[in-house]
Amino acid sequence: MSISLRQIRYFVSTAEQGQISQAAVDLAISQSAITTAIKELERVIGADLFVRSPHGMELTAAGRQFLFHAYDILNKVQEATSLNVPANDLEGSLTVAATYTVIGYFLPNHLEKLKRNFPKLDIQLFELNREAIEEGLLSNRYDIAVLLTSNVLNPDLSTETLLGSRxxxxxxxxxxxxxxxxxxxxxxxxxxxxxxxxxxxxxxxxxxxxxxxxxxxxxxxxxxxxxxxxxxxxxxxxxxxxxxxxxxxxxxxxxxxxxVPSDPIPAMDVGLAWRRNAQFTSAMEAFRSYFRQTFYIPNSR
Known part of the structure; x- marks a missing residue:
């Protein structure tokens, strides 16, 4: 019996949520569908993936190992099916500033795709705090930045939010x-x-x-x-x-x-920033266009 992507997605959601009921809500399917999928996975793998308890679903050692592979599989599928900017012969360099959180948890996967799409584009990356990034954009030390746009207040900068992380x-x-x-x-x-x-x-x-x-x-x-x-x-x-x-x-x-707290908690907005009225180079435009297509942002200034 083969393993399906559906089973892998159900398994990952259950592992992350810790409860079949919460995974069912997250995936908008029935609890029985998830239970069946996990049992099928365990039968194919030949090992229990979860320890079932009154408090929820806890991963076994085999489950933790399978979760690692499941993330890798889903990432590869997403990469293969994602809308990418077609590769071209764009050449040049681009200085990109980014904050700690963005570099650690957001940018690496996108930088790899950008490198594949634009193999002749030299992207120089700098990790800085927001204040240093803002000053660097205004003084033209950096072409564009990827940061928490919800923190940017300088009126001399333009920002474009790509996603809001709950x-x-x-x-x-x-x-x-x-x-x-x-x-x-x-x-x-x-x-x-x-x-x-x-x-x-x-x-x-x-x-x-x-x-x-x-x-x-x-x-x-x-x-x-x-x-x-x-x-x-x-x-x-x-x-x-x-x-x-x-x-x-x-x-x-x-x-x-x-x-999820009952009181309103704002999302963490991640996006791009550049000097207001900056003249976009081909490299800057390619960088921004990649993120707009990836996150389905309308192509407007």
């Missing part, structure tokens, strides 16, 4: 908040909070906290996403972070669960 509450597996029907900032404020500081994350979070009577009970401030992941997974605190940096497992192999 922010959710991260908690440890079996955390008591998972038992509540509704969790808002009031309930979150009563938990030890791990505050990420990189890319102005702390400043951004305080903007939505300040609209409420509550404040996070911060026990650690860190610039490391992996530190947040490990602290949360080990039950030492909670955090609100975007889906773009979400991985459901810590480095120690412990699971992270997520909740």
């Amino acid at each position: 922010r959710r509450l991260w908690v440890a597996s079996k955390h008591h908040l998972l038992q509540k029907e509704s969790v808002g900032l009031k309930e979150i404020s009563q938990e030890p909070y791990i505050m990420l500081t990189v890319d102005e994350a702390a400043h951004t979070s305080l903007k939505y906290w300040s609209k409420t009577p509550y404040q996070p009970s911060v026990t650690l401030r860190t610039s490391s996403v992996e530190a947040v992941r490990s602290m949360v997974a080990n039950g030492q605190g909670v955090a609100i972070l975007s889906d773009m940096v979400l991985r459901p497992w810590s480095l120690e192999g412990k699971r992270i669960e997520t909740l």
